Amino acid sequence: MIRSMSSLKSLSPLTVARVRSGVVTALCCAVTDLDSSFCEKIPSGKYALTLSGPGGIRRRMSFVEGRVSETSYGIGDAVLRFFSAEGMALTFGGGRGAVLPLPAGPRFPKAVKAFMTVSKRVGELSSRRDFADESEKRLVTEILMTAALRGVAETAMADSWTAAKSAAMMEGTVEVAVEGGGPSGWIRRCGDVWESGRGRAEAKANARLVFADLDTAYGLFTGTVAALKALGRGMVSIRGKVPMVQILFPLMDRFSEIMAWRAEGKADPKAAGGAGEKGSGSAESAGGATGETNPRAAKNPGEAAK
């Protein structure tokens, strides 16, 4: 195995911190949206928290009666201030980094407690492999889909290695869905801004990536289903402006590397490459296959609150 990578491909802690913090934020929102019973465990009231890191990283979350949403303004009641990009990257990768909770409003304790509660739940769901029922599998699949879409969007905006790929993406929306009313999400490029979200795309998507069923989607997101096989058998379909979907695959692969990054700059190949199933192949070279990205490589991105 080649252990050293070129400096051009090496990940900077700042890129990792930016991507991981964005994913964690999106997952905190998703968890409370998707699991209403869990919302009851979050301190009631209305308050907000900001994750703050070097390089202008600001992730703001607003908590309203147990629901979390991402906001683009304000500081809120608490700021979790990371002094280094490396520390921030480590923290949102399940490790430990130096973080200073700073009071910024009267509901500081609530905000910190709520974030810890939600991020812990994110970690639990992201790593869950056994499901009590179908609805739980659906929940986890949707969490993984959210992580993948947000991760790709963040990667597209932050990563220099794949910048040319990102730039080649035409403007528009790609919708990702599970057939038959299963989980769905979207990713959109508008100029230099990439966004992602849950649910159906508002307007008709320029391209659609559709999984035949929940098992296929879950399997692909966790790397336990071979992507090329699923594509070849029609368990995954790509329609519309197919190149838009194809561009997502190298970004998904890169996102996996970002989630697998460790402080010394060496990626864990087991974490980055899904199940490592022989024959699953590279997402990009599939020319239309689905990625081998394994959002679970996030190693419990919600464990930031540890």
Next chain:
Amino acid sequence: MNTNRFESSQNLYERAAAVIPGGIYGSKSPGFTVPARFPYYFTEGSGCRIKDADGREYIDYLCGFGSMILGFGNPAVDDPAIEQIRKGDLLNQPAPAMVELAERLAGLIDRMDWSVFVKNGTDATTLAVSLARVHTGKPYILMARGAYHGSANWCSSNDYPILRDKDEVKTFDYGDIEGLTELFNAHKGEIAGVILTPYHHQTWADQIMPPKGWHEDVRALCDREEALFIMDDIRANFRLNLHGSHVQMGAKPDFVTMGKSLANGYPIGVLMGSEEVKKTASGFFITGTFWTSTVPFVAALACLDEMERLDVVSHVNAMGRRLKDGLISAAAASGYRVNCTGPDAIPFMTFADDFDLYHNQEFSARMADKGVYLHPHHNWFLSYAHKEADVDETTQKAAEAFREVKETFGD
């Protein structure tokens, strides 16, 4: 009962995925068509019909991505080629057929005086770009945005910062002489050449014919700025004009690249050039182990004979026109407007107001189901083996497919 029509194809693809990156790479990968609704592997072809790994037959309009201009298994080409195989293909030194072919092409292709034979279009275009740089002593190459000139890094989608091959390649919109002029002005004295296809045959979109005077304007710009004009005729060659597509388009290039239909499917490409650039080519190290294999030369000579004898250009364009007309009528019967673009012999069809190609994909998948291979994203090709009956059968099936598409989308 097994209802999977593509069981063998899919099984092969899974085996391939274990030992071949991506299973099938590039433009032949399943994702380039409609996965699970198109075959992935073919076993044989005859005339204009091909058979997939599951034994299903199709009227084929891809023609080996344009190579089979006379049709599959054409005896006029295959017989002398097979005879040469028995006598020996790759010999230590070139065979006389190489000289004969170079002489033949120099006499046939307008403005071109010499040939370097290669295996693929990428070989030819990449060599042309290198020679343009060396001849002019300038670094920059200009190419149209979305144009396909091969799989080399200088012109492909292999965009990674470690690959510097594109650093001195700039792009413009095909047909936009102002944009091209701006590039010349921005890189004054640094442009080695412009590489162009005869018309813009991009994938995933309608074909665009050049605006009036385009090629003349490009020539004038190149002359003024002392840059070279490379005509990439790999895809269109011999379907527009036997003397080169540039003749049809009124272009006067310094280099012409050809391939695909030159030998009716045998592996050969060629870079041709004018006398002016011959000295540069002579001093450039050019070689490839298989570039002098004899069989493709023999096949190319036979193919040229047949193309001249049968007036293939007229035939493929007449059949293409018939196909376009038939598709437009069939679509209209279901209330659809379709765009049939490109030269008649190299047509492509999209649905009007279907920018994202959802309808195209459904239509081509339906056609594949009916035994007609019409690529959803890449232009089509007619061959001499396509006869009126084949085209009419195609348009009859298209009429059914259009109705089914209508039912699917409810529009």
